[in-house]
Amino acid sequence: MKKLLTVAFAAGLAAQIVSAPAQAADAETVFKFYCAQCHGLAGKGDGPNVTKDFPVSPRNFTDAAEMSKLSDADLRNVILDGGPAVSKSPMMPPWAKTLSDEEVDGLIGHLRMLCACEG
């Protein structure tokens, strides 16, 4: 019985490991397509749009100290309604009409993975 349980547990774990990257890849694709233009492919705030003229520094998502000050609701808010909704720069676009709810959920998960932090 113990053996059976162990096998079942291991199988469950393996299934989780197998299914997890598929979800992560999807959010990563979304992140790289829309967000990386300014935030960089690795989320360090260094995308190709950040030239000397760029009026602000896009958020570095790997900065756990800064990112942990923001709740998931804060992140959702700024993604959907843009920088001005949270008194930040209009350089952060409102994505409400572009992204689906699932894509926004995925992005929040991806940001938490990048900062390795919670809100």
Place this chain on the structure above:
Amino acid sequence: MTLKRRDTNRETKMKRLLTTAIGAVGLLAMSSAAQADAAAGQAAFEANGCLDCHYTEGPAREKTIEDQLAKTGPELWYAGDKFVQDWLTAWLTVPAPIRPMKFNSLTEENPGDHPALSADDAASVSDYLMSLTSGVVESGTVKVKKNAKGRVIFSKKMPCSGCHQYTGRKGEPLGGNSGPSLAEAGKRLNPDWILAYLKQPETFKPVKMMPVFVGLLSDKDMANVASYVAYFGTK
């Protein structure tokens, strides 16, 4: 006197008929010449391998990010809506980069390796491309001017300048790199298409890196932005 007048009337009618007939023949000849040029242009387009990177039959095919990323050049099935023909003909002979970055890349700069066409091919290919339209772009909707409201939206209220290069008030280059440059947009783009693209992006580019502004900007504000962008490079 009466007879004379009748003769004159007959003459006038005859002249009008002749003029109309000549006009109709002329128009027919012109339109078939344009068709011939477009057909020659399509042949030149295909012979030059343009279909390797550009598709020319609408409607838009992209449904997912992967579909968009699989493309190696912009779609051209509505080129006749989008471009100014004189610009297009000249550009095809000297294709200077429009995007700072390589198409679909955030890490590689545009290598500026778009093939150049001969002057003859460029003329006929441009005739062909200008014959490709979506049928949804209304003409005469945008008045091109130094639009102050458009400028404020473009560079202050909305993030347009974050991704697109443009020309500052003193002629200086400003803006980001991930989108196509708009610095000389007025020479290149049809103002009515800019507005149509903002109003119904799903028709032209259903999957793109640029945010959808429908429902965030009014039609009037979109027209102001189109007017402002189409002014770049015209004065």
